[in-house]
Amino acid sequence: MRVLHTSDWHIGHQFHNRKRDDEFAAFLNWVLNTVKERRIDALIIAGDVFDSSAPPNSAVRLYYEFLRELQETPCRAAVITGGNHDSPSFLNAPRELLRAAFPIYIFGSASPEPEEEVIALRSESGEPELIIGAVPYLRDTDLVSLAFGENLAEHEKKVVAGLQNHYRRVAEKAEELRAGRDIPVVLTGHFFLSGGRTVPNDGMREYIGGIGAFDVSLLPETPDYYALGHIHQPQKIGADHIRYSGSPLKMCFSDTAPRVVCEIEFTGRTPHITELPVPQFSDIRRLCGNWDELEPQLKSIAASETEILCEVSANDLSGAELVSRTDALFQKRMKNYPLILRSAKAEVHAVKAITPEQVAEMTESQIFELRLKRESLSDAEANDLRDLYRQAVLAVKEENA
Numbered sequence: 001m002r003v004l005h006t007s008d009w010h011i012g013h014q015f016h017n018r019k020r021d022d023e024f025a026a027f028l029n030w031v032l033n034t035v036k037e038r039r040i041d042a043l044i045i046a047g048d049v050f051d052s053s054a055p056p057n058s059a060v061r062l063y064y065e066f067l068r069e070l071q072e073t074p075c076r077a078a079v080i081t082g083g084n085h086d087s088p089s090f091l092n093a094p095r096e097l098l099r100a101a102f103p104i105y106i107f108g109s110a111s112p113e114p115e116e117e118v119i120a121l122r123s124e125s126g127e128p129e130l131i132i133g134a135v136p137y138l139r140d141t142d143l144v145s146l147a148f149g150e151n152l153a154e155h156e157k158k159v160v161a162g163l164q165n166h167y168r169r170v171a172e173k174a175e176e177l178r179a180g181r182d183i184p185v186v187l188t189g190h191f192f193l194s195g196g197r198t199v200p201n202d203g204m205r206e207y208i209g210g211i212g213a214f215d216v217s218l219l220p221e222t223p224d225y226y227a228l229g230h231i232h233q234p235q236k237i238g239a240d241h242i243r244y245s246g247s248p249l250k251m252c253f254s255d256t257a258p259r260v261v262c263e264i265e266f267t268g269r270t271p272h273i274t275e276l277p278v279p280q281f282s283d284i285r286r287l288c289g290n291w292d293e294l295e296p297q298l299k300s301i302a303a304s305e306t307e308i309l310c311e312v313s314a315n316d317l318s319g320a321e322l323v324s325r326t327d328a329l330f331q332k333r334m335k336n337y338p339l340i341l342r343s344a345k346a347e348v349h350a351v352k353a354i355t356p357e358q359v360a361e362m363t364e365s366q367i368f369e370l371r372l373k374r375e376s377l378s379d380a381e382a383n384d385l386r387d388l389y390r391q392a393v394l395a396v397k398e399e400n401a
Contacts, residue, residue, distance in 0.1 A: 001121075001130050002039060003186060005262040006031070007046035007229030008247035010085065010203075012059030014051075015284075015309060016339045017391040020249065021058050026281040027248050028066045031261070034276065035073045038263060042121055042130060043075050046229030046245070047083025047137055047190035049091065071102050077121050081136040082108035083190045083229055088136075107134045110142035114169040120177055130184055130266070131177050133170040133223070137190035137230075138163055163191070164218045171220035182268040184224040196231045196244070202251040204232050216242060224269045227262070234260045234275065241271050248278045253286045253311040253340070287338075288313040291325065298338075302330045311340040319343040319382055320369040327363050339390055342383050364393070 011024050035043060050059055070078060082091050091108030098104035111117050117135055120128035143162025144155070167187065174185045194213040198204055216238035219226065226242040234246035234257065245262045259278040264271045283306060287297055291314055301308050314322045322343050330337050368389050372382055 001041050001184065001266045003042045003044060003130070003225070003227075003264045003266070004031075004035060004038070004040045005044045005046065005225075005227040005243065005264060006245050006248060007190075007227070008048045008083070008232055008245075009045065010048055010051040010247060010249070010251070011062055012051040012055040013203075013249070013251065015251075015282075016387075018309070018339070019058075020282070021062065023249055023281040024059070024062050027278065028062060030279060032066070032069055032073060034261070035070070035075050038276075039074050040263070041074075041076050042132070043070070043078040044132070044186070044188060044227045045078070045080045046188045046227050047081050048085045048229060048247075049080060049083070050086055052085060053087035053090065055090075067098065067102075067104060070104075078102065078104045079119070079132050079134045079188070080104065080106045081134050081188050081190060081229075084137045086137070105132075105134060107136045109136055110138050110166070114166045115173040117170055118173040118177060128177055128181070128183060130186070131174045133167075133174050133185070133187040135167065135170055135188050135190075138166060142166075160214065160218070163214060167218075167220055171222050175222055184266040184269050184271065185222065186225045186227055186264075187220075187223040188227045188229070190229045192230055193228070193237045193242075193244075195237050197233050197235050198231060199233065199252065199254045199257075201253075202232050202247075202255050204230065204251075224266070225264055225271045225273075233257050234262075240273065243273070249282075250280065250284050253284060255284075256286075283308040285310040286313075287311065288315070290314070290316045291322075295325070295329070298326065298329050301336050302333065304336060308336045310336070310338045311342070312338045313342040313344060315344045317343055318345055319386060320366075320373070323365045323369050323386075327365050332363065334393070337390075340387050341390065342386075365389075 013020055034040070049063065080091065082088050086108060088109030091106055095106040098106060105119055107117055118131065118133050121130040121132070123129050140159055143166065144158040170187060178185055192213050194215045196213070224241060228242070228244045231244045232247040232251055232255070234244060236243050243262050246257070246259060248259050248261065250259065259280065260275040261278060263274045263276050285308060287294055287310055294312060294314060298312070301310060312322070312326070317325070322341050326338060326341060372385060
């Protein structure tokens, strides 16, 4: 029995306002090929299928095309649970149709009774071979009701107890179905476990709903594997069989960890876990240093025909100097122009009057820098405005391409 565990696809996510449809399409095609080549029996997607509760049409189309093509693979079942970014009603809308056609089991939100989230993958003779407790992201309202006058600490304690009780009931139902057989039980989840490793600016919130971190010791011990989502960095917590697969695509420049999906091959109840590297379908780079270090790297990026997304931080240049030198290297070529330019050097601006003739010789970026100098801004504020300006320019270029 082979299971493929993945999560946090965030289809529809934009990287600094740059659409990623081509990357998502390439990743989904890679998953389909992996399912075929590895002879995967069950696919688990542990939450945050989409990046927002109202995904764009292009993201929805990619999702349904993937599910259609999945039916042409050896995969016998797919289990999809909702995350905190997903709309429960949107995910659940086609659930009965998809379950009957494939089967694809969708749990966009908590079931009225936790036991209803337990499903069994059965042999041709009807005997269970794999039991999955498909627990989605659990909202506060799924677990407790807010009492009048209750403070935050009391409410959080009740939410944790409610989450623990939910998992206890799912695990007990799974054991009832297992009935002493030597077959595996897998539980899913979408929350933040204490000790989880994160990186800044990757869009993952440690505090979701009414709780922050949930201690791994509160999870039932009987399941043989936990397929978790929400944390974007692949990792195990507390034990080898408690895993976050992480997001398949990098979500920010500070994210440097390799991307993986988890393949679990069971011998009886024993999981044999392999992290399968996910190829990256865009080249994301963070460059930092003095200009003499940055210049040859930027020259190479400017000349590259392959798309490269980069952030540049210069230690020895002002913001205006960095923009001017970068513009000179790229010579108005927008392809691969850095999405973010940052200056670590404090600067004092002296604004001089310029003539219309001088303006005509300036690039758009130089004009923007000149406008920045007319404001009393901190370096952090100026850098934030530069980021927004670059994103706006790239968005306009993409629309007009």
